Amino acid sequence: MMKNRDNRLTLYLLIPVLLVLIAYVLYPSLRTFLESLQKEGGFTLGNYQDFFSQESKTNLQALWNSVYISVLSVLVSAAIGIPLAFIFNRYDFPGRGFFATAAIMPIVLPSLVGVMAFMFLYGESGLVPNAIKDLLGLKEVPFKIGGVSGILIVHAYTMYVYFYMTVSSAILKIDPSLEESAYNLGASRFQVFRKVTFPLLTPAIVAASLLVFMISMASFSAPFLLAGGFRVLSLQIYFSKINGDMEVAATQSVILSIVSIAFLLFMRWYQNRKDYRMATKGIGAHRSEVNNPVLKWTMVLTGVIGVIILLLPHFTILLLSLVPDGTWTWQTYPSVFNFENYRLLLEDPNIFKPLKNSLILSFIATAGNLVFGVLASYVLVKRKFVGKSFVDILVMIPWALPATVIGMNLIFAFNEPNIFSFGNILVGTFWILPLAYFIRHIPLVVRSTNAVLEQLDDSIEEASRSLGAKWFYTFRKVILPIIMPGVLSGTLLAFVESVGEFPTSVLLYTISNRPISIEIMNQLRMFNMGQAAAYGMIQITLIAIVLVISNKFFGVKAEQSLS
Amino acid sequence: MASIKIENVQKAFGKVVAVDHLNLEIKDGEFFTFLGPSGCGKTTTLRMIAGFYYPTKGVVRFGDKDMTRVPPEKRNTGMVFQNYALFPHMTVFENIAFGLKVRKIASNELKARVQEVLRKVRLEKYADRQVSQLSGGQQQRVALARALVIEPEILLLDEPLSNLDAKLRDEMRSEILRLQKEYKITTIYVTHDQAEALSMSDRIAVFNFGVCHQVGTPSEIYNEPANDFVASFIGEINLLPVIVDQVEGNRVTVSAGENQYVVHNNPFNFNREHQDGELALSIRPESIRILAEKADRPNVFQGKVEDVQFFGTIILVRVRVNGLLLDVNLLNHVSANLKPGADVWVELPEDQIRLIPVLSGDAS
Structure with a gap:
């Protein structure tokens, strides 16, 4: 219907995008599905029958546990995140800006490192319970985390940020005149909140709830280290794979995928409904200053305590990284601190190797993400074609699928030669991990690029064309330079996430090519907390650097593209 | 310079017909205005002349050349967009030089031509500014300069004044007319503002619902409306x-x-x-x-x-x-x-x- 020449160009751009998505997203998922239908050499639904009617009910219990943990995670995260969003965006008190920034600090903690920090802080031999025991002279530690409570606390810590960020941005978008006009019409404070403010925030709260639910369904690191006997589905997949029950692992993956993709589709539907677009004319949101001194200083004090709790994990990792291995064994508290672990990291090639591996693997994956992300995003945002929402969903699937499932999908797809691997077996080789990292971060890079491309008015491209520039010249000289900051910040984030990636790594790594997260796990098993923490600090530093670079140089709030 | 002929043009988007049975002849050097309310088909017609849309039926000619399916980059038209569409990552100079660079003009000639047009739009001092540092009126001048410097056969202006405040609008109106007379360039001007249309145009085409209702001089349109x-x-x-x-x-x-x-x-x-x-x-x-x-x-x-x-x-x-x-x-x-x-x-x-x-x- 449009111009033929442009249709052809759209097709040329679309073909590689579609090929990559089919080969590395769709095909592996289908392979897993086929595998789940295999039993004793024939095609049956037997595996699914077993899943639901198994006598021990292990699988059903695991599915139920996953849902149970996820619902609780949503409730607890909402209970922390929503009030914080209100307090920091509606009230002004000393230190507010600092507290508001500190509130997103959990993002700077890679999941595995975060769980590790919580174990050392609040676990059986954790610093906090023991400190309380000694201070109060108790015989036993007053509390310790583990099992459900452990997973839940870690989830609350990492996931309340999603509520905090989405609700904050929704609050900032509310036109203050809406509330003012409600007051003007005679509504009380409570009525305004219930009838105006809260309904306007509902879309954000629902979106955050869905997001947190999906993320905790997929959560792997926390159950992996804390669950004890408590089984969740993402972990069951891992155990089935380790035990060699590949058909069972496939079945579990399919069931977890169905839950996740159903949520993805529901979320898309919900967000595409007509939502309240608010005019942003006139004054922005205003914060009311807290004048009551008691209230003000209570808020400040609460803020300080909150920040301490938020940053305690980071400090714990820092502290542990300074404790040389073998100096903290039977003592309650570590006593020797130095830079031994960092020295070893730089000097001992065996200790440096996992870091180097991770950097190389992530670099390859991220380079792929950059090229693919820009291409896919351009086609999706700026070109018209039939079947766009199908491509859009394909792009989002790796985001919805739990990492464990992506790992399993790759195992089923590439433990045999096929055309998508150019006739090679990829499982057990170097290339499987970069591929996994690449797939995991397709949505992140595409979405952050979409955000900048949507800002770019079509007339910019048209102006260039009408001045005589061909499409490729326009793309190189006009479009790319304009969107680069946004693209780079998304890509850098994908890079640091890849460096810390644990769930797919643990399923796919090879002994000769261990990434940093696997080495952290090994060091923990050998009780070399110091070395594990030093690896963790490297990751924390990398993420922090990326967030600062994005904020300062690209003017992009990179943390936003995580949600 | 070129005349433009639009012969029996129809443009449909799916089932919606945006422009129908359109026949227009725009003379060489004429200041011609498409006037009508929003959604009347005036911008669609302009975009068919620029090459961003191809007509569903009919022919577009520049002079005697059939341009119906020529891509926009080969039409040699200069277009000024409603939002100016200045390249935000380039300076004023680079924006204006863009079309010349694409045409591989040697660098000293390029510089001379950019300077010349900057002088004509009275922005000599702003060559090295980032476009975001300019006021609305100045951005408008840069957009005009960028379109004029490539010596286009036709100048296309898509509601260029609608983002300016009233006083600037009057000023830019005379500015555009002055430049048009100076370059003697065939110009198509799209607007929904009748005062702009009446005061600036040699001739006006009045559109509504995809149909051109009348073509005539401002006084004909005003004194002898067709319906x-x-x-x-x-x-x-x-x-x-x-x-x-x-x-x-x-x-x-x-x-x-x-x-x-x-x-x-x-x-x-x-x-x-x-x-x-x-x-x-x-x-x-x-x-x-x-x-x-x-x-x-x-x-x-x-x-x-x-x-x-x-x-x-x-x-x-x-x-x-x-x-x-x-x-x-x-x-x-x-x-x-x-x-x-x-x-x-x-x-x-x-x-x-x-x-x-x-x-x-x-x-x-």
């Missing part, structure tokens, strides 16, 4: 649905409600081609006279002043005549000092009344 849409879209007008009672010699008698009107029977006042369709009596508010007392001429009626609004140059008087409300514009110096409730006589001079066709329901 009730054109008449009411441009300027203020009184439109009364009428029935023709009698056509006799050089007089036509029509009636609207209880009143009977006499109209000259000549092509200006009554085009007999339309006499079978629905008709409306049209008269501009400034053509109606207010009399202090009854006069013994046709089309003089007694009425009551309902409302008086003061606009400065003119005074708008609303007069109720046998149930019909007529708008009358008086020049300010005619200090009639009318008050609501006053009894007056109004005269609709028979040579000023025109009988024009009424477009059926959804087409108007």
